[in-house]
Amino acid sequence: MSDQITRRxxxxxxxxxAREAGVSLATASRVLNGSTRKVxxxxxxxxxxxxxxxxxxxxxxxxxxANGGSSLIALVVADIADPxxxxxxxxxxxxxxxEQCFMTIVTTGRDPRREAAMxxxxxxxxxxxxxxxxSRSAExxxxxxxxxxxxxxxxxxxxxxGSGAGGLRSVLMDNRDGGQQLGAALGGRGYRHAVxxxxxxxxxxxxxxxxxxxxxxxxxxxxxxxxxxxxxTREGGAEAMRAALEAGLEPGTLVFALSDAxxxxxxxxxRAAGREAGEDIALAGFDDIDASGDVTPALxxxxxxxxxxxxxxxxxxxxxDWKPASLPLSIHLRxxxxxxxVG
Amino acid sequence: MSDQITRRxxxxxxxxxAREAGVSLATASRVLNGSTRKVxxxxxxxxxxxxxxxxxxxxxxxxxxANGGSSLIALVVADIADPxxxxxxxxxxxxxxxEQCFMTIVTTGRDPRREAAMxxxxxxxxxxxxxxxxSRSAExxxxxxxxxxxxxxxxxxxxxxGSGAGGLRSVLMDNRDGGQQLGAALGGRGYRHAVxxxxxxxxxxxxxxxxxxxxxxxxxxxxxxxxxxxxxTREGGAEAMRAALEAGLEPGTLVFALSDAxxxxxxxxxRAAGREAGEDIALAGFDDIDASGDVTPALxxxxxxxxxxxxxxxxxxxxxDWKPASLPLSIHLRxxxxxxxVG
DNA sequence: TTGTAGGCGTTATCAA
DNA sequence: TTGATAACGCCTACAA
Numbered sequence: 001m002s003d004q005i006t007r008r009x010x011x012x013x014x015x016x017x018a019r020e021a022g023v024s025l026a027t028a029s030r031v032l033n034g035s036t037r038k039v040x041x042x043x044x045x046x047x048x049x050x051x052x053x054x055x056x057x058x059x060x061x062x063x064x065x066a067n068g069g070s071s072l073i074a075l076v077v078a079d080i081a082d083p084x085x086x087x088x089x090x091x092x093x094x095x096x097x098x099e100q101c102f103m104t105i106v107t108t109g110r111d112p113r114r115e116a117a118m119x120x121x122x123x124x125x126x127x128x129x130x131x132x133x134x135s136r137s138a139e140x141x142x143x144x145x146x147x148x149x150x151x152x153x154x155x156x157x158x159x160x161x162g163s164g165a166g167g168l169r170s171v172l173m174d175n176r177d178g179g180q181q182l183g184a185a186l187g188g189r190g191y192r193h194a195v196x197x198x199x200x201x202x203x204x205x206x207x208x209x210x211x212x213x214x215x216x217x218x219x220x221x222x223x224x225x226x227x228x229x230x231x232x233t234r235e236g237g238a239e240a241m242r243a244a245l246e247a248g249l250e251p252g253t254l255v256f257a258l259s260d261a262x263x264x265x266x267x268x269x270x271r272a273a274g275r276e277a278g279e280d281i282a283l284a285g286f287d288d289i290d291a292s293g294d295v296t297p298a299l300x301x302x303x304x305x306x307x308x309x310x311x312x313x314x315x316x317x318x319x320x321d322w323k324p325a326s327l328p329l330s331i332h333l334r335x336x337x338x339x340x341x342v343g
Numbered sequence: 344m345s346d347q348i349t350r351r352x353x354x355x356x357x358x359x360x361a362r363e364a365g366v367s368l369a370t371a372s373r374v375l376n377g378s379t380r381k382v383x384x385x386x387x388x389x390x391x392x393x394x395x396x397x398x399x400x401x402x403x404x405x406x407x408x409a410n411g412g413s414s415l416i417a418l419v420v421a422d423i424a425d426p427x428x429x430x431x432x433x434x435x436x437x438x439x440x441x442e443q444c445f446m447t448i449v450t451t452g453r454d455p456r457r458e459a460a461m462x463x464x465x466x467x468x469x470x471x472x473x474x475x476x477x478s479r480s481a482e483x484x485x486x487x488x489x490x491x492x493x494x495x496x497x498x499x500x501x502x503x504x505g506s507g508a509g510g511l512r513s514v515l516m517d518n519r520d521g522g523q524q525l526g527a528a529l530g531g532r533g534y535r536h537a538v539x540x541x542x543x544x545x546x547x548x549x550x551x552x553x554x555x556x557x558x559x560x561x562x563x564x565x566x567x568x569x570x571x572x573x574x575x576t577r578e579g580g581a582e583a584m585r586a587a588l589e590a591g592l593e594p595g596t597l598v599f600a601l602s603d604a605x606x607x608x609x610x611x612x613x614r615a616a617g618r619e620a621g622e623d624i625a626l627a628g629f630d631d632i633d634a635s636g637d638v639t640p641a642l643x644x645x646x647x648x649x650x651x652x653x654x655x656x657x658x659x660x661x662x663x664d665w666k667p668a669s670l671p672l673s674i675h676l677r678x679x680x681x682x683x684x685v686g
Numbered sequence: 687t688t689g690t691a692g693g694c695g696t697t698a699t700c701a702a
Numbered sequence: 703t704t705g706a707t708a709a710c711g712c713c714t715a716c717a718a
Contacts, residue, residue, distance in 0.1 A: 010466060010493020013711060024689045029713060038687065055493055057467040061407035062711035065694045070404060081433035081633070081650070083426065090424035093450050102464070104447040107436050121445070123353065124403040150353025150398055234633075264637050290424070294607050296639030307424070356695060367705045372697060381703060405695035408710045 012054035021050035033058055060102075064126060069155050072127040073101045073317055075310075076118065078110045078134040082233070082261060083289040084306065088133050088161070091310020099318050101128060108134045110232070112141035119147035129157040129317030131310075132168075135205045135232075136160055159316040161309060163204035169322055171312045175205055178302040178329035179212025182284060185331055186254055186300075187220020190340040191282060193250065195225050197240035197257040197266055199232035206232070209258050209286055209302075225253065232258070237265030245273050251280040252340060260285035260292045260301055267295060267336075282337040297335035304329055355397035364393035376401055403445075407469060412498050415470040416444045416660055418653075419461065421453045421477040425576070425604060426632040427649065431476050431504070434653020442661050444471060451477045453575070455484035462490035472500040472660030474653075475511075478548045478575075479503055502659040504652060506547035512665055514655045518548055521645040521672035522555025525627060528674055529597055529643075530563020533683040534625060536593065538568050540583035540600040540609055542575035549575070552601050552629055552645075568596070575601070580608030588616050594623035595683065603628035603635045603644055610638060610679075625680040640678035647672055 012020075018028035023043055031039050031047045039047075050056075064070035073096045077085035089105060096103040106122065108115040115134065122130060130151055148158050148168065160170040186194075194217055199206045214224055228243045230236035237257050244255065255270075255277075257263035263285030267277055277283040278297035285292060288303035305327055316322045355363075361371035366386055374382050374390045382390075393399075407413035416439045420428035432448060439446040449465065451458040458477065465473060473494055491501050491511065503513040529537075537560055542549045557567055571586045573579035580600050587598065598613075598620075600606035606628030610620055620626040621640035628635060631646035648670055659665045 008493075008496050009489065011496050014713095015711080025712085026689060026691095026714080027687090030688090034713080040687065043688085055489070057463050057493075059408065059469060059711055060467040061404040061413060061469065062694090063713080064404035065402065065408055065696085065710090066712045066714085068694065079433065080423075080436055081426075081430045083424075083429070083634075086426070086429040086432075087424045089448075090422065090450075093423055093448065097450075102447060102468075103449075104445060105432075105436065106446075107433075107440075120400050124400040125445075126402060126404065146352065146398070150351075150400075153351050153354050268637065291426075291634045291637060294611065294634060295637050358695075368696085369698085369705055369707095370703090373704090376696080377698090383703065386704085402695050405710090406697075408694095408712085409696040409698080411710065 010055040010057065012056045014056070014058065017047065017050050017054055017056050020054060021046040023047060032056070033063065069126045070128060071101045072125055073103050073314060074122045074125070074127045074130045075103060075105045076108060076115065076130065076132050076134055077105060078108055080105060080107060083291055084259065084261060084287050085133060087289060087306035088310040091307035092131060092314055093310075094307070095311040095314035099314060101314070101318075110134065112144055116141060116143035116147055119144060119151065123147060123151050123154065126154055127151070127156045129159060129314075131159045131161065131313045131317065133161045133313075135203045136163055137202045138204055138207070139202070157317045159313050161313055163208060169316045170324055171309055171316055172324060172326035173304055173309060174326050174329055175208035176212035178286065178304070178331070179209040180216035181329070181331050182256070182286070182302050183213040183216025183218075183222070184220050185333060186282075186284065186337055187217050187222045189333070189337060191252070191254040191337070192222050193225050193252065194222055194254040194256055195244050195249065196227045197237055197244065197255060197262050198227050198229050199236065199258060199262075200229050203232070206258055213256060230262075232262065234261045234265035237262030238269040239265075241266035241269040245269070249281060254282040254284065254337065257283070257285045260287040260289045260299065263299055263301070264291065264295065267299070278336045278338055284337050288332055293334070300334045300337040301332055302329050303332050353398040353400065355399045357399070357401065360390065360393045360397055360399050363397060364389040366390060375399070376406065412469045413471060414444045415468055416446050416657060417465045417468070417470045417473045418446060418448045419451060419458065419473065419475050419477055420448060421451055423448060423450055426634055427602065427604060427630050428476060430632060430649035431653040434650035435474060435657055436653075437650070438654040438657035442657060444657070444661075453477065455487055459484060459486035459490055462487060462494065466490060466494050466497065469497055470494070470499045472502060472657075474502045474504065474656045474660065476504045476656075478546045479506055480545045481547055481550070482545070500660045502656050504656055506551060512659045513667055514652055514659055515667060515669035516647055516652060517669050517672055518551035519555035521629065521647070521674070522552040523559035524672070524674050525599070525629070525645050526556040526559025526561075526565070527563050528676060529625075529627065529680055530560050530565045532676070532680060534595070534597040534680070535565050536568050536595065537565055537597040537599055538587050538592065539570045540580055540587065540598060540605050541570050541572050542579065542601060542605075543572050546575070549601055556599060573605075575605065577604045577608035580605030581612040582608075584609035584612040588612070592624060597625040597627065597680065600626070600628045603630040603632045603642065606642055606644070607634065607638065610642070621679045621681055625683075627680050631675055636677075643677045643680040644675055645672050646675050
């Protein structure tokens with residue numbers, strides 16, 4: 001009753017609550033935040049009451065330092081505005097919420113140096129887990145690797161999305177199989193020539209998708225005329241398509257972009273060149289982001305359950321006995337790849 | 344030299360660094376994190392060296408409790424997967440990064456109860472700022488209001504996006520003007536009848552856009568045949584379009600959706616009904632999200648500089664002497680609203 | 687079951 | 703300039 005500073009609603013500290021309820025700090029802590037309950041019901045009541053009369057909200061930073069770790073789940077993406085990452089984020093957000101965890105998002109802009117820097121900053125938060133959604137490369141950056149280990153050392157669980165990288169937990173999507181299914185299906189629709197719009201080699205996701213597609217398409221009797229590399233973005237797709245057009249694109253050719261983002265860029269470029277997807281040229285993508293169903297012609301794509309990927313990633317962080325699962329992909333054939341007479 | 348526990352890389356604490364460098368905790372703190380410098384260069388050097396030899400990363404939680412506040416900027420959105428919010432997020436992410444702040448994103452799903460709950464959780468983080476992107480309603484929820492005040496009480500700056508709400512800093516976009524410009528322009532293109540696809544009244548953004556459009560369109564000689572209300576989402580757009588179709592849509596009518604998300608839903612629905620936007624029916628949206636340029640026909644829309652909105656919001660949080668600015672909107676006329684002979 | 691007290695990693699005050 | 707040391711808000715043995 002010494003410094004009875006009447007703090008305004010919402011600024012109360014645990015000590016204030018304890019005083020208001022007439023119990024000790026420890027007791028208040030136990031009923032409000034502690035796990036195993038062993039407090040008399042009458043006290044519980046009073047503390048709870050005092051707490052919401054004062055609008056108490058625990059200071060999570062303080063909790064974090066006391067506990068030696070926060071319940072923060074960090075999501076690392078290349079670019080939030082990219083629908084691919086946005087949809088994954090939505091899944092992570094939902095699951096994190098369900099698990100009573102906070103979520104923070106950091107962006108790398110696909111730059112390993114920046115990724116390492118961001119990871120280091122994240123490490124300062126002592127996160128419960130880190131989800132690496134920005135794609136892994138076959139030979140990871142040394143600094144990044146170092147940070148990943150350090151985070152693990154501090155008790156954080158690091159999860160990689162998409163492709164299995166050494167050591168970490170991962171939520172796999174079977175990129176190779178998806179590519180293969182698509183290649184087979186489009187071979188079956190009568191396509192015999194394909195041009196691939198790909199990102200620079202070295203990214204696991206890219207390599208897997210490409211391999212799978214080549215396997216499926218050639219097995220179905222098709223052949224790959226060319227692979228054009230450009231950044232793994234919408235602009236990259238446009239760029240690669242430009243290169244393809246310059247190199248010459250025979251009617252009836254299938255253009256396969258390794259992501260829908262690239263495919264959308266390609267679609268626009270194609271149109272700008274006065275040609276129409278689904279007519280003389282066919283176009284297919286990968287990811288099946290929401291927008292792919294909106295364009296005209298609707299885009300054929302390999303469906304990746306992005307939100308589920310995000311949710312699984314959170315499970316991978318949270319579940320003690322996580323077993324790596326591989327999410328099945330399926331193909332969605334749409335108007336951008338109409339069946340054509342074999343010939 | 345007592346407990347020389349050789350911690351592994353990345354797990355070092357400030358004390359470890361100090362010991363390694365042979366200086367006091369205080370000194371180490373000063374060179375590594377403190378602002379105003381008053382440490383001998385030789386010491387600076389040694390501390391820095393020790394720090395990165397040990398891979399030291401400051402525990403931000405500890406910093407937060409010591410400082411009584413974190414450098415966290417929280418972004419509150421309805422749904423991250425929605426491109427509108429995703430693009431704003433990207434802007435916030437970039438600016439937050441520039442300002443050396445962390446960013447966290449929470450989602451409300453457009454539910455005020457949930458919004459209040461999330462704000463309360465956020466309050467526990469003692470954030471530097473909170474950006475409210477999920478749209479404000481004319482008469483805000485009481486609990487939400489309470490939380491907003493509490494956050495302010497704790498030193499956080501709350502910023503509202505889109506429409507000015509009482510008391511808080513805000514990044515305005517001139518929705519009314521945007522709507523008016525569009526109405527005027529389309530009136531000028533010869534449209535005489537319009538049906539509006541709107542969200543439930545009460546949301547400031549909605550009301551402003553609607554008012555502006557009506558003013559602009561009627562001034563140009565058009566008239567509003569009907570306003571169909573449905574949720575402010577893609578599905579809502581489809582729903583509202585369905586209602587409009589059932590009510591009967593005369594050829595030559597302009598359908599104006601109050602957001603691109605709704606417009607895209609409407610577009611799909613329209614097509615499902617066998618009618619094509621840009622031919623007998625015209626369609627326009629609002630926001631000009633990336634996807635709007637991809638669909639066919641490309642969607643006429645009011646351009647909102649979403650990323651810039653996000654960046655400005657961060658400035659509003661950070662700048663001590665922030666003056667509310669209103670971002671100008673512009674219209675992008677595209678193929679979904681071709682000029683038509685007046686008649 | 688409850689309360690006391692020490693500790694978590696940092697910052698900041700105040701002597702030295 | 704540097705270094706003890708007291709906060710910061712909370713958790714948790716440990717003792718009562």
